[in-house]
Amino acid sequence: xxxxxxxxxxxxxxxxxxxxxxxxxxxxxxxxxxxxxxxxxxxxxxxxxxxxxxxxxxxxxxxxxxxxxxxxxxxxxxxxxxxxxxxxxxxxxxxxxxxxxxxxxxxxxxxxxxxxxxxxxxxxxxxxxxxxxxxxxxxxxxxxxxxxxxxxxxxxxxxxxxxxxxxxxxxxxxxxxxxxxxxxxxxxxxxxxxxxxxxxxxxxxxxxxxxxxxxxxxxxxxxxxxxxxxxxxxxxxxxxxxxxxxxxxxxxxxxxxxxxxxxxxxxxxxxxxxxxxxxxxxxxxxxxxxxxxxxxxxxxxxxxxxxxxxxxxxxxxxxxxxxxxxxxxxxxxxxxxxxxxxxxxxxxxxxxxxxxxxxxxxxxxxxxxxxxxxxxxxxxxxxxxxxxxxxxxxxxxxxxxxxxxxxxxxxxxxxxxxxxxxxxxxxxxxxxxxxxxxxxxxxxxxxxxxxxxxxxxxxxxxxxxxxxxxxxxxxxxxxxxx
Amino acid sequence: xxxxxxxxxxxxxxxxxxxxxxxxxxxxxxxxxxxxxxxxxxxxxxxxxxxxxxxxxxxxxxxxxxxxxxxxxxxxxxxxxxxxxxxxxxxxxxxxxxxxxxxxxxxxxxxxxxxxxxxxxxxxxxxxxxxxxxxxxxxxxxxxxxxxxxxxxxxxxxxxxxxxxxxxxxxxxxxxxxxxxxxxxxxxxxxxxxxxxxxxxxxxxxxxxxxxxxxxxxxxxxxxxxxxxxxxxxxxxxxxxxxxxxxxxxxxxxxxxxxxxxxxxxxxxxxxx
Numbered sequence: 001x002x003x004x005x006x007x008x009x010x011x012x013x014x015x016x017x018x019x020x021x022x023x024x025x026x027x028x029x030x031x032x033x034x035x036x037x038x039x040x041x042x043x044x045x046x047x048x049x050x051x052x053x054x055x056x057x058x059x060x061x062x063x064x065x066x067x068x069x070x071x072x073x074x075x076x077x078x079x080x081x082x083x084x085x086x087x088x089x090x091x092x093x094x095x096x097x098x099x100x101x102x103x104x105x106x107x108x109x110x111x112x113x114x115x116x117x118x119x120x121x122x123x124x125x126x127x128x129x130x131x132x133x134x135x136x137x138x139x140x141x142x143x144x145x146x147x148x149x150x151x152x153x154x155x156x157x158x159x160x161x162x163x164x165x166x167x168x169x170x171x172x173x174x175x176x177x178x179x180x181x182x183x184x185x186x187x188x189x190x191x192x193x194x195x196x197x198x199x200x201x202x203x204x205x206x207x208x209x210x211x212x213x214x215x216x217x218x219x220x221x222x223x224x225x226x227x228x229x230x231x232x233x234x235x236x237x238x239x240x241x242x243x244x245x246x247x248x249x250x251x252x253x254x255x256x257x258x259x260x261x262x263x264x265x266x267x268x269x270x271x272x273x274x275x276x277x278x279x280x281x282x283x284x285x286x287x288x289x290x291x292x293x294x295x296x297x298x299x300x301x302x303x304x305x306x307x308x309x310x311x312x313x314x315x316x317x318x319x320x321x322x323x324x325x326x327x328x329x330x331x332x333x334x335x336x337x338x339x340x341x342x343x344x345x346x347x348x349x350x351x352x353x354x355x356x357x358x359x360x361x362x363x364x365x366x367x368x369x370x371x372x373x374x375x376x377x378x379x380x381x382x383x384x385x386x387x388x389x390x391x392x393x394x395x396x397x398x399x400x401x402x403x404x405x406x407x408x409x410x411x412x413x414x415x416x417x418x419x420x421x422x423x424x425x426x427x428x429x430x431x432x433x434x435x436x437x438x439x440x441x442x443x444x445x446x447x448x449x450x451x452x453x454x455x456x457x458x459x460x461x462x463x464x465x466x467x468x469x470x471x472x473x474x475x476x477x478x479x480x481x482x
Numbered sequence: 483x484x485x486x487x488x489x490x491x492x493x494x495x496x497x498x499x500x501x502x503x504x505x506x507x508x509x510x511x512x513x514x515x516x517x518x519x520x521x522x523x524x525x526x527x528x529x530x531x532x533x534x535x536x537x538x539x540x541x542x543x544x545x546x547x548x549x550x551x552x553x554x555x556x557x558x559x560x561x562x563x564x565x566x567x568x569x570x571x572x573x574x575x576x577x578x579x580x581x582x583x584x585x586x587x588x589x590x591x592x593x594x595x596x597x598x599x600x601x602x603x604x605x606x607x608x609x610x611x612x613x614x615x616x617x618x619x620x621x622x623x624x625x626x627x628x629x630x631x632x633x634x635x636x637x638x639x640x641x642x643x644x645x646x647x648x649x650x651x652x653x654x655x656x657x658x659x660x661x662x663x664x665x666x667x668x669x670x671x672x673x674x675x676x677x678x679x680x681x682x683x684x685x686x687x688x689x690x691x692x693x694x695x696x697x698x699x700x701x702x703x704x705x706x707x708x709x710x711x712x713x714x715x716x717x718x719x720x721x722x723x724x725x726x727x728x729x730x731x732x733x734x735x736x737x738x739x740x741x742x743x744x745x746x747x748x749x750x751x752x753x754x755x
Contacts, residue, residue: 037750
């Protein structure tokens with residue numbers, strides 16, 4: 001072919017491609033599927049109306065967030081942080097809708113931007129609700145619930161174009177991308193509210209599982225609902241500081257249905273990712289769809305940013321349940337005190353899940369404040385050198401969950417109130433034993449003496465030796481040396 | 483004479499009754515539920531919708547009142563595709579004369595949504611068949627094709643429909659007063675119209691208004707302009723209710739209709755293979 005002709009043909013093809021490819025990128029063919037038809041459909045709605053209706057309000061909160069971020073990029077932060085937040089928490093959550101909302105009616109322009117991502121959320125929210133139905137259905141025997149949840153998961157996977165991976169994803173996918181953190185930094189209160197929603201969504205499984213009777217399950221759900229309301233009392237301080245991880249918010253649920261728990265963590269991570277992409281002005285408007293599509297693909301596949309399940313468990317624990325709003329059952333009356341600054345970004349070893357450093361924010365309170373995490377964080381260097389700056393105390397078995405006892409250093413790390421109480425008890429023990437009269441009476445009374453010795457359990461070796469000396473009891477090492 | 487009148491009015495009824503497009507939530511509009519102009523989306527895959535008792539009262543020119551009910555079942559047969567079958571039944575109550583009840587044909591339709599909206603509007607194509615089954619049914623099969631477009635804006639949605647019906651023209655007759663606000667699909671040679679929806683999402687309520695032009699399949703009839711308003715309301719996750727009213731703008735014969743109904747949604751059982 002003549003070179004001139006060749007150039008013309010090339011120019012025509014290029015022009016055609018330039019015209020057609022953007023149109024193809026916008027030609028979306030995702031579709032909806034009906035939820036799994038089963039006798040347990042809408043059981044949770046029937047048996048736990050108050051909790052169920054909150055989910056309808058959450059639908060609105062998620063949708064209005066995306067629509068606002070996308071359609072009002074130049075609006076002041078107060079639009080979301082005050083106007084819409086107040087409307088959500090004083091009106092819509094107080095009088096939630098009676099039926100699940102059609103989110104596309106709330107976020108029509110966001111839905112036009114990324115219908116595929118919206119469909120992924122919808123499909124996973126259906127899974128959320130259907131698992132509540134199974135766990136809330138008193139007609140299904142406990143053992144049969146496992147089979148039914150598995151059936152729901154199998155059904156969920158019939159839509160691989162929508163299903164989130166059931167492989168745990170590194171938090172780096174959520175909070176270490178070029179666009180990451182924009183949402184939480186500009187809208188900390190609204191971000192906390194979204195994390196509060198997610199705490200509740202994964203947290204409600206726990207009382208349904210650990211309750212042994214209908215009454216216990218009902219009471220447990222009521223308590224979890226009350227806890228959610230407690231989180232809204234003093235925002236943003238009372239809202240979660242980290243994304244709630246299912247493994248620590250609802251540990252019984254995560255142990256029993258780890259795939260579902262992982263899917264929900266990935267779902268909630270993706271929610272944050274979409275918020276960041278929409279909120280970050282560094283992502284041009286004509287790139288937002290492409291970035292959301294990329295993130296959606298990474299959250300669906302089983303290879304990108306994947307970490308072992310054991311590492312996911314460790315990571316979840318080391319992020320600190322007290323930073324996520326606390327556990328969904330068995331909580332203390334007061335909300336836990338966070339041990340990191342709001343929205344802090346911890347980095348973790350993808351192989352073990354162990355924390356390797358802080359990329360953004362810092363540790364506060366409790367013994368966490370004294371921990372050296374290798375500051376200043378140089379994340380590039382840390383990544384390149386296998387987290388060279390990491391100076392966290394090494395664990396004997398990084399994949400082994402913490403025992404959770406008071407003697408467990410990580411327990412104190414994530415429960416600073418426990419550390420404070422322990423120190424006060426230690427001070428009291430010292431004061432008692434330094435008083436000669438009190439010491440004499442304790443030593444003379446075998447019961448008192450035994451109680452005092454037992455109270456030494458859980459102390460460090462040096463503390464125990466110190467008190468034993470005061471009580472004139474030879475330590476084990478001293479006895480061995482004799 | 484009266485029997486002939488009733489029969490022809492029945493034909494009118496079947497031709498005036500729109501094939502219903504089923505969808506399980508209030509936001510997605512269906513032809514005839516309550517408006518003629520519908521959106522470009524299909525029922526969810528594996529989903530069923532049962533139109534339990536969609537009723538319609540029509541007052542045609544000349545004072546003929548026609549009651550209709552159209553039990554119908556729709557199925558999301560494939561991705562973005564739905565199949566639907568309906569069995570419309572009419573009761574004709576002519577002023578001063580005897581009435582009559584009968585099946586007015588069997589309706590079948592297939593709708594395929596081509597795409598979901600992005601910067602490109604959503605499009606769909608649909609085909610309808612009206613079979614000559616029943617006492618008041620037409621004497622031959624009528625087939626129609628339709629193109630649908632939906633465009634969503636921040637506060638509103640807009641739908642544009644255009645439909646063409648194949649088949650012989652019907653002879654006009656004084657015994658079959660065809661008139662009014664005909665929610666008339668099959669009897670029309672063509673229909674073109676536009677609808678606007680306004681959702682109230684927290685109330686799960688949709689307000690709609692439409693205007694459309696219709697050229698009758700009956701020879702010699704003038705072009706009609708019609709308008710209507712309607713509402714769809716989600717009363718429960720599986721239940722949607724609707725209601726609407728409309729009237730003819732031209733010719734000025736004061737014809738009008740009222741409609742109301744409810745739809746129940748359920749899914750196909752599933753087992754892992």
